């Protein structure tokens with residue numbers, strides 16, 4: 001698995017590929033088969049998306065962090081510009097937060113896999129066995 005030298009354009013491209021739920025290694029394989037079901041390996045090139053069980057925590061961090069930034073930012077901006085009733089604000093932004101976390105789940109996990117790719121952390125099972133000497 002040879003990779004072009006890291007650059008800001010490569011980073012943006014791979015994050016976008018992840019956002020579009022495609023394998024960051026080959027850019028063809030689908031990462032998800034359903035709303036919440038991630039393929040363990042790429043159906044096109046065979047890299048394992050998450051090797052250890054806790055690797056999806058990074059995706060959760062992206063998801064929850066972005067949800068909070070958007071909710072709080074949206075709350076304060078709409079409060080400054082429109083001054084809606086506070087109860088309507090809270091109901092709207094809490095609902096937005098919940099829906100955002102659900103619908104951004106796959107994208108945040110896939111973007112975390114893209115970050116793992118950019119950090120040279122994606123391998124096929126054979127490459128991983130060679131790298132760790134488990135043959």
Ligand SMILES: [Zn+2]
Pocket residue numbers: 023024025026027028029042043044045046047
């Ligand atoms: Zn692939």
